[in-house]
Amino acid sequence: MFSAMPFGFLFIFVFVFGSVMSLSSLHWLGIWVGLEVNLMGFIPILVYRGIVQETESGMKYFIVQALGSGMIMLGSLMSFNVSLSWETVSFLHLSSGLVILIFGLMLKLGSFPFHFWLPSVMAGISWMGCLVLTTWQKVAPMFLLSSLLYNWDNSSFYGMSFLIIIAGFSSIVGGVGGLNQTQIRALLAYSSIGHVGWMLFCGAVSESALKIYFFVYFMTSICVFMVLWCFENSLYSQIGSLGSEKSKVNEFCLIFMLLSLGGMPPLLGFIGKWLAIWSSCSGYFPGCIFPLLAGSLISLFYYLSLLFSLMFFSGSSLSSNSNQLGNLNVNFSLSEEENNIWVSGASLSKLQGSYKLLIINSILVLNLAGGILISLSLLLSDFA
Numbered sequence: 001m002f003s004a005m006p007f008g009f010l011f012i013f014v015f016v017f018g019s020v021m022s023l024s025s026l027h028w029l030g031i032w033v034g035l036e037v038n039l040m041g042f043i044p045i046l047v048y049r050g051i052v053q054e055t056e057s058g059m060k061y062f063i064v065q066a067l068g069s070g071m072i073m074l075g076s077l078m079s080f081n082v083s084l085s086w087e088t089v090s091f092l093h094l095s096s097g098l099v100i101l102i103f104g105l106m107l108k109l110g111s112f113p114f115h116f117w118l119p120s121v122m123a124g125i126s127w128m129g130c131l132v133l134t135t136w137q138k139v140a141p142m143f144l145l146s147s148l149l150y151n152w153d154n155s156s157f158y159g160m161s162f163l164i165i166i167a168g169f170s171s172i173v174g175g176v177g178g179l180n181q182t183q184i185r186a187l188l189a190y191s192s193i194g195h196v197g198w199m200l201f202c203g204a205v206s207e208s209a210l211k212i213y214f215f216v217y218f219m220t221s222i223c224v225f226m227v228l229w230c231f232e233n234s235l236y237s238q239i240g241s242l243g244s245e246k247s248k249v250n251e252f253c254l255i256f257m258l259l260s261l262g263g264m265p266p267l268l269g270f271i272g273k274w275l276a277i278w279s280s281c282s283g284y285f286p287g288c289i290f291p292l293l294a295g296s297l298i299s300l301f302y303y304l305s306l307l308f309s310l311m312f313f314s315g316s317s318l319s320s321n322s323n324q325l326g327n328l329n330v331n332f333s334l335s336e337e338e339n340n341i342w343v344s345g346a347s348l349s350k351l352q353g354s355y356k357l358l359i360i361n362s363i364l365v366l367n368l369a370g371g372i373l374i375s376l377s378l379l380l381s382d383f384a
Contacts, residue, residue: 008048014041015136022140026087028076028101032069035108035140039065042137046129053124061133064117068107075101102148109141111196112170119177119189130185131225134192135218142196146203146210163204168291170197175298184228187302191261192221194299198276201292206279213272220269224257255307262303263296 018038022031039062046058078097107114122130149163174194181187195217202209260267265274273296280289 008045011041011044015039015045015132017041019136019140023143028072028079028087031140031144032072032076035065035069035072038137038140039069042132045132046125049126051124054126054129057121057124060117061121064121065108068104071100071104071107075099075104102145105141105145105148106166109138109145109196110193111200112166112173112193115170115173115177115193118193119181119186122185122189122192123183125185127225127229130188131221134188134225135221138196138199139214142199142203142214143210146200146207149203160204163200164288167197167199167201167204168288168295170194170200171292171295172197172298173295175295175301178299178302181302184306187306188224191299194295197295198273198292201288202272202276202279205276209275209279212275216268216272220257220261223268224261227253227257258303258306262300264300 015038018034018036018041020034021037022034025031025034043058043062046061047055075097078100079095080097082095082097103114110118118133122133125133146163149160171194174190174192174197177193178187178190181190199210199213199217202213256267260269263270263273276292277289280286
């Protein structure tokens with residue numbers, strides 16, 4: 001990534017700084033500026049390789065985020081016309097400006113009913129772009145929306161009700177939308193929509209639950225996309241081609257990560273959902289959790305379908321590569337210098353393979369040990 005884009009660290013710093021600026025600002029004008037800085041830093045990371053699909057997805061993302069920023073600016077201006085203040089605490093009375101502002105944050109977040117753009121964008125970008133899009137890019141909109149609705153009109157009832165309704169629909173859409181997907185990126189996009197629903201629900205019932213769930217989701221997503229990146233991009237564009245990788249260790253690692261993302265106990269991804277269910281029952285909202293559980297079970301169904309694809313399907317990628325190699329005229333008479341280059345290249349490939357294996361083993365230990373440790377710590381606490 002950084003060899004193709006020399007200023008990659010600068011762009012990463014820019015979009016991280018934009019999110020931090022939005023979260024730390026007390027005025028909606030500063031929040032809007034931070035979101036724009038974040039957008040300007042993230043767009044080059046999406047399109048740096050110059051691939052047509054990535055450029056198209058980058059344009060889609062830019063248009064959607066620009067529309068969301070315009071809605072935030074329009075809503076803040078309309079609210080400023082009523083309250084004569086840019087401070088966030090002065091925008092808590094129900095008005096048309098506040099509604100437009102909330103819809104702008106939901107559009108940036110990719111929650112229901114503004115989820116339409118996320119699968120289309122993720123279908124054309126790299127695994128590292130998918131990772132940033134589904135994790136860090138949700139930090140500022142999620143916490144701003146949760147904070148705004150939780151303190152709505154000096155009474156959290158309306159804001160909590162709205163969050164719970166949107167959370168239920170997001171979880172169901174995330175589950176149902178992934179059923180007929182054949183691309184892994186689109187499937188993980190619908191999974192992200194479902195997780196957004198769970199995070200919105202956690203924001204409605206408990207702020208600490210939202211923080212813990214987002215941290216667990218962040219770590220689990222890093223593990224999933226790092227595994228997919230290690231097993232390389234081209235072979236895993238389609239679900240049917242997953243079986244073309246003959247290594248059983250690779251298949252086991254990918255299955256392990258996907259089940260963790262789906263919330264299978266006792267893995268790390270289960271902890272956030274367990275905490276959300278506990279907070280719901282202790283906060284006298286036990287009936288509100290059922291739509292989220294339904295969407296989560298549907299999501300787990302297509303994770304298991306992906307598991308069966310890994311176990312029983314065989315792709316044709318390797319055979320096509322073999323046919324292409326068969327058409328080449330290879331000269332096996334290597335000079336001494338060429339032989340040294342070939343040996344050094346083989347050694348480098350072996351070193352990269354061991355490096356990727358170390359990453360995968362670390363990820364497995366993190367998921368299993370992290371899930372068990374967090375489970376024990378939550379058992380000894382009050383989930384406060």
